[in-house]
Amino acid sequence: MTLMGAGFVALGQPMSGPQNGTVFRNTITGEAMDTGQGKPGGRDTKAVKTFFQTGNNIYIDDKSCLRNGESLFLTSCSGCHGHAAEGKVGPGLNDNYWTYPTNTEDTGLFSTLWGGANGMMGPHNEDLNPDEMLEVIAWVRHLYTGPVKDAVWLNDEQKKNYTPYKEGEKISKDVKGQCEPLPE
Numbered sequence: 001m002t003l004m005g006a007g008f009v010a011l012g013q014p015m016s017g018p019q020n021g022t023v024f025r026n027t028i029t030g031e032a033m034d035t036g037q038g039k040p041g042g043r044d045t046k047a048v049k050t051f052f053q054t055g056n057n058i059y060i061d062d063k064s065c066l067r068n069g070e071s072l073f074l075t076s077c078s079g080c081h082g083h084a085a086e087g088k089v090g091p092g093l094n095d096n097y098w099t100y101p102t103n104t105e106d107t108g109l110f111s112t113l114w115g116g117a118n119g120m121m122g123p124h125n126e127d128l129n130p131d132e133m134l135e136v137i138a139w140v141r142h143l144y145t146g147p148v149k150d151a152v153w154l155n156d157e158q159k160k161n162y163t164p165y166k167e168g169e170k171i172s173k174d175v176k177g178q179c180e181p182l183p184e
């Protein structure tokens, strides 16, 4: 992946965890954040280890993870951002306009979820652990309906297969993949 924007990987900066190659910085203040803080669990999955090391979210097109991400998004995000991320009191997350362009990278989106942004966009590290955040990120990316050329979070292969989200799409509850169903 390309690393652009305001220094997600800042060599020589303090690491936010022993095995982290990526430093997550608060979207507003730029301060390095400690991913050890907040809701316990969800730190030793292959996906989180990969993400902390490389910034690559391996859940992005795994249906079992999208299923979980949808459910977490509906609990934690849609009240403000709309059920299809079309925007409500919070801005739309399904188009190619970003207040903070760092959110076009999954590392930037993770940082915004972890540490929050301004006003009503509070930190979500108390209600979502890192693994759950990767599921939410996969779902937010899935809701995208904008031009594929601006979907910088997709690799070339994923761009070829991109189809904009259509409302009413259903993912089977029993779909198998890297993500176990969330506890009921």
Ligand code: HEC
Residues within 6 Å of the ligand: 073, 076, 077, 078, 079, 080, 081, 089, 090, 091, 093, 097, 098, 099, 100, 101, 103, 109, 112, 113, 117, 118, 119, 120, 121, 122, 124, 136, 140
């Ligand atoms: C209580 C309402 C509220 C909740 C809940 C909420 N947000 Fe937000 N969100 C906002 C507001 C308001 C902003 C605008 C803040 C700003 O511009 O700094 C925002 C901004 C954002 C941004 C920055 C968008 C941009 O254009 O750069 C992202 C990304 C985001 N939210 C994702 C989420 C996700 C994902 C969740 C669920 C985990 C969530 N938000 C939950 C209200 C909320």
